[in-house]
Amino acid sequence: MKNIPNLLSLLRILLIPFFVHQLLIGNTLNAGIILLISALTDFLDGKLARKFGWITDLGKVLDPIADKLTQFAVSITLAITLRQYWIFFAVIIFKDIVILLGGGYLMKRGIKLEGAKWFGKVATFIYYFATILIILIPGMPNWFITLILSLAVICALISAFLYIPEFFKYKKNNNPNSQSFKGD
Numbered sequence: 001m002k003n004i005p006n007l008l009s010l011l012r013i014l015l016i017p018f019f020v021h022q023l024l025i026g027n028t029l030n031a032g033i034i035l036l037i038s039a040l041t042d043f044l045d046g047k048l049a050r051k052f053g054w055i056t057d058l059g060k061v062l063d064p065i066a067d068k069l070t071q072f073a074v075s076i077t078l079a080i081t082l083r084q085y086w087i088f089f090a091v092i093i094f095k096d097i098v099i100l101l102g103g104g105y106l107m108k109r110g111i112k113l114e115g116a117k118w119f120g121k122v123a124t125f126i127y128y129f130a131t132i133l134i135i136l137i138p139g140m141p142n143w144f145i146t147l148i149l150s151l152a153v154i155c156a157l158i159s160a161f162l163y164i165p166e167f168f169k170y171k172k173n174n175n176p177n178s179q180s181f182k183g184d
Contacts, residue, residue, distance in 0.1 A: 002054045008045035009059065012038045012066040016073045023077050023135065032136035038070055039128040064103070064116075067124070068096055074131050082134070084142075088149040092127065095160045102167050111170050123159035127152045 015038050023031035045063060049055045072093060079089040116124070130148040134140060
């Protein structure tokens with residue numbers, strides 16, 4: 001049972017090529033459903049791991065990898081299919097790369113990485129909400145797409161800026177047994 005959250009994270013990774021394919025061939029309904037399933041498994045794996053004590057070292061690595069791979073795939077595929085909005089997705093990708101580099105740096109220094117902060121979870125939820133909405137409702141007015149993508153980018157940037165003091169606090173303390181940092 002302890003492996004259920006890890007299997008859900010693995011499922012998210014396995015769903016990525018199916019999502020990309022469906023979106024690139026223009027099957028927005030299937031792409032949206034796949035992304036919705038991915039978002040739900042993201043929520044469910046963390047909930048199950050915390051509620052039942054099924055947190056594993058593998059899960060601490062697999063979950064954020066699944067998160068970032070999914071967000072990269074969604075952002076890149078939407079940047080290709082919705083070219084006029086590429087800058088929004090480029091900002092999201094850049095933010096994720098910075099978070100990954102920061103987390104990698106801390107891991108290299110032996111600092112324990114675990115758990116996203118609440119603001120990272122909110123930013124991720126808004127990103128999933130915006131992208132699922134855009135995918136499932138083709139023909140949405142440009143002003144509305146711009147609005148919800150702007151909201152997602154603003155939340156992502158606020159989240160990234162809120163992680164900066166956390167990063168420096170962990171770097172300064174450099175105590176591998178008491179620090180946590182994951183990014184969103």
